Amino acid sequence: MRSDAAISVKNLTKTYRIFGHPGDRIKQAFTLGRVRFHREFTALKDVSFEIKRGETVGIIGRNGSGKSTLLQLICGILKPSSGSVKINGRVSALLELGAGFNPEFTGRENVYFQGAVMGLKRFEIDARFGQIAAFADIGEFIDQPVRIYSSGMFVRLALAVAVNVDPDVLIVDEALAVGDMEFQERSITRMRSLQSTGTTILLVTHSMPAVRNFCQRAIWLDGGEVMQSGDAPTVCAAYQEHTKQDVRRESQSRKNSHAHLEGSQSGDQQSAKNKIIAIANAAVENERLEVGGRLVLRFSLQFSRSTPVSTEFGLGVLIHNDQGKLIAIFNTIRDNIFLSETVQDINLCLPSIGFMPGHYWVSANVCDRDAMFAYDEFERCASFEVVDEFSLKGIPRWEGEVACAHTWRW
Template sequence: MGEFAIHLQNISKCFKRYDRPRDRLKELLLPGKSRASEFWALRDIHLEIEAGETIGIVGENGAGKSTLLQIIAGTLTPTTGTVKVSGRVSALLELGSGFNPEFTGRQNVFFNGRLLGLSQQEIRSKFDDIAAFADIGDFIDQPVKIYSSGMFIRLAFAVAVSSDPDILIVDEALAVGDVYFQQKCFERIRALQRSGTTLLFVSHDPGSIYNLCDTAILFESGHIVLKSTPRQVLDRYEANLIKQRDAHPNALAIQNSTNELIETSLEDVAVVTSDVKIQFVELRDDDGQKVDTIVSDQWVEICVGVLFLQDFSDPIVGFKIRDKTGATLFVNHTYNMNQPIGQVSQNTPITVRFRLRVPLIEGTYTVTIGVADGGFGEGQFKRALAYVHNTAVLQVLKNKAAMNWGGIINLNPTVTIDRPSHA
């Protein structure tokens, strides 16, 4: 086991909440009687993070993620517990934190650099690189209070990574800004990872968590409820969101009786109700034969058998393709494809077949199946009936007959070369 960059023991944080502003004043003038209620943002957090680890943190708004990061960054004091942090910490927390809105961008670079522990000479030597990375032009000499959110985060991120931190904390900051700047930020983050920087990364973007993080943590109501691989944590988080969105009283937690006809572990089941059973999921080739291995760019049919145990007026069936890390590559369903199943009565079995070309790089992929009732729009349904990961595994082999290509998906491009005509 390596050296710990962060060690948290028994961390809790309590905030006081007042129903009315004057209650706060009354408590000051008349001590001895509390007029506030307690809100525990964090409860008994124990966390050890090794130097060089990249940890993704997910959870709903108000779950305690930002409070934890502020405590690690030293901008907030815990109510109980001890915090041990080794090395220089650079944090991108709330938009605007650490910057004086009346100062120019240039002045804030020096001001924030000193907060990060850099000397004036170090900041001067790094300034040109900071300004070039932020790429905000002449606005560097304008007050930051006139900056757009995108310009602000450009400068804040450039300053944060310039200090060569031992620990970098990023709290949703990269959700702001254009795609080109985001790519530049991710490239810099990967360079910091290679140099051994410890990274704490909060994001609602699953793709970023999958691509950057070694481990992920799920927060719920001030508690760490799961620390595991990004795939397991994000699957659990997604399941929680689906269950909360679904107010149907028959929605059940994960149970052993789930989808008895499909051999799947409990962690693969995100949502299940007593209203449907997924009877089978099969992959078939163009001859109708079951397959689990194909070559890249081959056609395949995903066949889903669903038994509806209640009457439904507008059921929907869909699928998702994921790679070995759990990152989603493609999602679609009958609602999006304008192919309504139509009304079904109780105990009606339905088979839905999705035919698609698979132009993926060689590797192992899994199929997630979802069943819902009633569509409001893309990805929005009245009720989730079943949502099961890893219902089928597809091995994709290299297509030796195809041209060489790189990346994840073969877009099958064509090329035309125009030469100038000669008189």
């Protein structure tokens, strides 16, 4: 391990044994491994990388790609099946909610407990406690058992401890997604302060703007392997393009399956009803656009030849961000527009979007005229990205919840 490396991971592999039945574990023990009663699942496979002191690195990838397993191996919570992890300095980690906290202890007691685990002496925790309590800002709940805390209070206290114990390495796994906006801004300000003092930060998140704006490097995991490692904007762009290709393949597969709509009917009455109308294809006219740009979503519908559509229906469109938060809903029914089977192609046009920079997913559904049930639903049928803009000083032009068109006058 080089002297300037904060984290060194070499050929790291983690394999789990998956047993089909609890009794299979006993059988496996009695046979001394001669007979196999399990299958193996490899969560991480031969992962290697180094992170220098003072670097901020983002770990990205879809759910199940091995991100959280990697962090738990780095923190020593899990033991690797093979390979090694070496760390220089004190590690402060914020993983899943409640990790390392005793639910029967009060918030105050857990602060002292966590500080002791990180190697701080009592007087050192005493000196930091006021700062930790102020940062968490949970009031009198600091002296209540943490088992009664909400998820937001949990994160506030855990992050307050993590960022105020002067760590050499800070590891954060999606924690900021739980807190409110004011707390998120406070946390990011504190993490930027740690950046400026040379703290190494490892951040797992699904937010591509956060990785691009906050991290110098990014590591993209997929299926337990490192797909790409390098500067954050390049890796984020590659990951998003890969995701878009997956969406296109899913959309094409769906289109092909609907071409055999009648042949796929099994006779089940409910299934047949749901396929009277189907979303055959979805596309975005411009997959990369700026704030205020024109967004056009195109949808193609397909109708069952055996069951004519005798009533009007509606098309609904939902847009979510990368964290799964619903950003906008559109529906022809809401706009008093009722469709018939003469409509096979329909476009949703947004002449000037007010979405913040980031990656967005489009889902669609076809519903009855009363919006009571869906004939068909197509989750994540398309995606688009609103690109970042920066001032001449390198400051992001857009931050917050909504990007509003505006002018300045003086």
